[in-house]
Amino acid sequence: MADPFIVAVLAGAVRSGTAVLYAAAGEVITERSGIINLGLEGIMLVGAVSGIAIASITGSPFIGISAAFVGGGLLGLVHAILSIRFQANQIASGIVLTILGGGLSAFFGIAYVGKQINSFSAVKIPFLGDIPFIGSIFFNHDIMVYGTYILIPLLAFLLYKTKLGLAIRAVGEDPDSASAAGIRVSHVRYFATIFGAALAGMGGAYLSLVYAQGWIENMTAGRGLIAVGLVLFAGWDPLKAMFGAYLFGGAQSLELRLQAIGTDISPYILGMIPYLLIIIVFTIGTIRQRKVNTGSPTALGLPYNPNK
């Protein structure tokens, strides 16, 4: 009954969306603390290249992913220092990181063009994977996809149910009051920015190690920005970000499937669909956000100056 084309598109949506999901989930945490990180594009690229470099040296994709986590986090640290310590404009800092990350990844990526690596293979989950339709869409993937099934609820729990989550939301909402309540605003923001960037690094590594299984210069192709756009659409909520990421993944998966079965439409025109979709979704998200506040952190993008 389930049309194999639809199943393939939807399973592909989960795969395509996963890289963006890691980045968007990280950005949710970062933005909730009041820091906007537009440098995700460069951070994902650095994650992609450090992932493939370390994986090909050690032969282990697990170590590759960990390296991407660290590499992304390091670039996040740069953004944190610029926007917290030096109170630089966060958008400008994000563009700097995009250029720097693009340059670093391209420089070190040259050695890994066309290199074969060990990747994660798809593992069907017993029982769940056998459920008709749903099973093939969600439960016949690699371990990094399954990782998001655990990560996203965990992040939601962290954000809404723990003291740390409360601190993150407090410094993003009203840093002055948070500070008065004894929360170290800068410390929380450093953590949220570095952790968010580290997750984006993992998203980049998912692209190079699993999705494309190789390094291509600028392979993120705007996914870092798409992640930032999705965060607003998702109302700064990890679970809704998951939905948004799969929506993007769906557009991309549909595009690839249509190309695979052969269509007269130019691949370049099809390639525009995900970007245009995100612009539409972003617009809808904004309009809704203005009607009912869906949780925009009030202090987002504003430097916190305790001495003012």
Next chain:
Amino acid sequence: MSTVSFLKNIRAALISIAGSLAAICIGLLLVAIFLVAVGRNPVETYIGIFTSAFGGSFAITETFVAATPIMLTALAVAIAGWVGLLNVGAEGQLYLGAIGATMIAITIPNAPSWQMIPAMFVVACLFGAVWSGVPAILRAKFGVNETIVTLLLNYVALLLVEFLIHGPWQDPSSSSWPQTMAFSDAAQLPHLFASRVHPGLFIGIVMAVFFAFLIPMTKPGFIIRVIGGNPKAAAYAHLPVVKYIIISMLVSGAIAAIAGFGQVSAIEGRLRSGISPGYGYTGFLVCWLARHNPLAIIIVSIFVGGLLSGADSLQLSTKLPFATVNIMQGTIFLTLLMFENIIQRFSSATVEAKTPEANI
């Protein structure tokens, strides 16, 4: 202006220049460490960049060639910035300008240049304005953040170019190369001083000077400053905020498009995908470092143009990959951004135009 405030301004300007130079030195030092780490001689590299950027008349003209699209896109960013908008889409608007100019050049290839060049110019500007008009309207009508939309449209613009040069506009005589046919002589902007310098440079300089007068000295300039400084107050005062936001963004896109027109008409002589190695993004940062000051944009563009053209020719002679240029650019911008805060603390007396803060 009183003598005291005049001296304060001079002092602020000096601190600003000294601080920027210090930041650039630290940036170069960091890049030098990187170069040593990857087994290169930094002194040799820097001397190479300097001589290929400013040593001799050919080098200098090439610096101006690279500075042209940077200056134009930086001005585009500044115009949006004055009304409080972040236009990070100059790269896409540049490509739309290139598409517009190309459309005219290949549809009326036999037109004489007095018809051809103005038509290319106008259509390029129109296309660029359409590309910035979309985020402008979304912003003015629905409050949609223009940063994300302008950035995403950059990718759509690139795909549009790819579509055209792989499809309907591909040169039939070179079917393996994704590019349009070469423009007729009438569609090529004249070169000046026996170099590749073209009129785009002077358009950029004239426009910068024009805005340097418009913004502080005229009534529209005053309204723009009020809107950029405090849009809510401007709305309460019944200033036409929406109109100014949309017009500024349209002008912004049109000016970025002139950069694309110059690249296809004067530099490449045809449309292909590599006409800009990210000039729009560089322009964004240049504008930021010039603090949205049009005259400072001229100077910073020439400096960054020199860096790009120097590093570019170095890549040919020493086989450093092109990515090194972006690493260098990124690092120097990074240290400049860091110093920004320190400079402002020391020169708090400056009366600079307010640069917009992020508002998401």
